[in-house]
Amino acid sequence: MNLKVENASFSYRKGKTVIKGLNFGASSGDLIAILGPNGAGKTTLLRCIMGFLKWSSGKSTLDGEDIRSIPGRRFWSRVAYVPQARGVFAAYPAEEMILLGRTNRMGIFSVPKAEDLDRVHELMEKMHISRLAGRKCTEMSGGELQMILIARALAAEPELLILDEPESNLDFRNQLIVLDTMSELAANGICCIFNTHYPAHALMRASKALLFCRGGEYLFGETGHVVTEANIEKAFGVKAVIGEVETPGNIYKSIIPLKVTEPGAGMVGHSDGAGRVIAVISLISSNFAAGGRINALLHEYRRYVVGRMGMPYRECGVFILNVTLDGPENEIRSLSHKLGILPGVHGKVTFAEPEGGKAVDEP
Amino acid sequence: MTKARKENSTGVLSPLWETVFLLLPILTALAALCIGRIGIAPADMFRSLWAHLAKGELLPDQMETVLWKIRFPRILLALLVGAGLSTAGCAFQSLFSNPLATPDTLGVASGASFGAALGLLIGLNLIGVQLISLFFGVIAVLLTWISGAGRGRGLNSMVLAGIMVGSLFSALVSLIKFTADTETKLPSITYWLMGSLDSAGYGTLLLGAPWILAGILVLYLLRWRLNVLPLSEEEAKASGTNIRALRIVSVLCATAITASCVSMCGQVGWVGLLVPHICRMKFGNNHLSLLPASIFTGAAFLVIVDTVARSASAAEIPISILTAIIGAPFFIILMRRSGGWQM
Secondary structure (H helix, E strand, C coil): CEEEEEEEECCCCCCCCEEEEEEEECCCEEEEEECCCCCCCCHHHHHHHCCCCCCCCEEEECEEEHHHCCCHHHCCCCCEECCCCCCCCCCCEEHHHHHEEEHHHHHCCCCCCCHHHHHHHHHHHHHCHHHHCCCEHHHHHHHHHHHHHHHHHHHHHHHHHHHECCCCCHHHHHHHHHHHHHHHHHCCCCCCEEEEECCCHHHHHCCCEEECCCCCEEEEEEEEHHHHHEEEHHHHHHHEEEEEECCCCEEEEEEEEECCCCCCCCCCCCCCCCCCCEEEEEEEEEEEHHHHHEEEHHHHCHHHEEEEEEEEEEHEEEEEEEEEEEHHHHHHHCCCCCHHHHEEEEEEEEEEEECCCCCCCEE | CCCHHHCCCCCCCCCCHHHHHHCCCCCCCHHHHHHHCCCCCCCHHHHHHHHHCCCCCCCHHHHHHHHHHHHHHHHHHHHHHHHHHHHHHHCCCCCCCCCCCCCCCCHHHHHHHHHHHHHHCCCCCHHHHHHHHHHHHHHHHHHHEEEEEEECCCCCHHHHHHHHHHHHHHHHHHHHHHHHCCHHHHHHHHHHCCCCCCCCCHHHHHEEEEHHHHHHHHHHHHHHCCCCCCCCCHHHHHHHHHHHHHHHHHHHHHHHHHHHHHHCCCCCHHHHHHHHHHHHHHHHCHHHHHHHHHHHHHHHHHHHHHHHHCCCCCCCCCCHHHHHHHHHHHHHHHHHHCCCCCC
8 A cells, every 4th residue: 555645735715825745655554643733734634635625736646546536435445534532423332333434345225244243343352442332432431432433444444544633632541552553553554644742652653754834844754853853843833852761671752842932944854863883773572473564674774784683482472683783873763763663562772883982772 | 221232232123123113013004994983893804804805705885995995095194104204304313413303304394385385275186286295395405405505514504594495485384374265275274284194095195105115215225324424524435435425315315205295194293303213212323223113113103193183083183283292292201211312
């Protein structure tokens, strides 16, 4: 699956340009965060991608085919949409709500078959929401409803999942559940694109980020290159620091907003650390299913890989991988970020300058 | 509540309920054949039925006429109108996500009433009245559609336009009543407006029934799709449904049904509101079970009400009065006992 947005602009009838000359792409396995201040066009972008709104110019394509020329039923059997879990929802019980997600796999006069219901039950089991089956969507908490809506989207067996602020209005725990679910999906090859108000969530989970400024300017790229202190200040008008928290298993990036400043223009994809380093990425993974994804990533960065050693340690249900790399620091950081966001993977990276310099620990 | 959920956890009627719903209209219809100012013993009724279906001895002529020329078409009409109005009401409530929506929401019943009043005023025969009524019912919905629909305008503007068009036609009906001859025309117009199934004959049915049956059939076939209607427009699109087409088809079906019901028997109020809600309380909002439940409950309900209307007193009671008198308290009791419902 390849989604591309090509030179797309959008303005409302009154002439206010919301999105200007946007280019970005997403493919299977990507987890893409869309960030930006209120009114910068995040939701507009999602609506345009899905064809609810028409680009003023430019287009979005799915595997090379213009989305507007794809018939609704075919498009929606590949793409699924998770709306915000607020506002009015129909009073269907959870099970029926999820079953509605199977609709685009049915003919116009068809009714759900037993196998559709089986799929729904499997899905609910897998997402640990079976207990909600008979509960009405109007009588659920925000977190529960969000999971039901994600399940409904997944019931359609999509290749691309588009989520509108899936973790807004949720408590701590439910946010984490939703983020975990998205990571899991991306690791299984489903492309997820989500809007968020939390740059930290992008740093924690997203492989790529799209950052909007008010007025249509945008920046798209590797999360670590896009979500930087300088760009955050320009896009949001907030001075913030990005800090790192080390746990025994991982190093996590977090962002703390400090004070309000003036938003500005001229965001740049972070290119610091283009200098050559030697690095060792060490991973312990309890997720054997992530092996394919890890191999794909190492293949993508093969020109920097000097050597690798891997071994399963079956008694503990993990496998261990050490990769030695030689290349630009920022590339290696990107790789280690992408490995670190895989579910069930713990990893850190050790850097050294080629001629003996000091060594630092990085995620 | 939980018990009701278990019964239809798949959203489909259980075999028990299927049997109940199939038998209910048949049994009420058979009972209604026997009841009336001329009482007919069930045994006699079955004997006559058997005589017509296979062979046997007919009843005396008078009883035969009462059974098959007067009561039977009337019961058929009640079955059709009850099923039709309930279906249309059910579809409109989901379409507009509004529990107060009735088959008349888009003004079709007011339009059809105006047509009928006009027909009675200029002295058309029954079939003529039916045709002109059907015609104005459709005109009213077209007017509503033209004034209410449009890009970026929500469904609420359709509902508002429907109320406006409805009140416009109600005013026109009042105008006709005002100008009508108080000795001859006014009583018949007033009586007709209150709704009565006594015009039922096979000719009326032949003209009206196909519309109702077609409307019910299409909505029934679309029953799973109708579940998409209460979702937001974007969610509906994301389910791969052509939501615009679905809305248009629902409105067309409901209009065909309602206009033809009104054209045959005047305004039968309440059925389209009460029956779907009673079914929602019991079966939830899933149209897989809700729609068949509404169809059969509506059919049986109107047969019962009409039987009371024609046999409770020496003069026939207009049916709208009875649907409200029987329906409203029943509805309130059910609502209080079941703890209400949500759309």
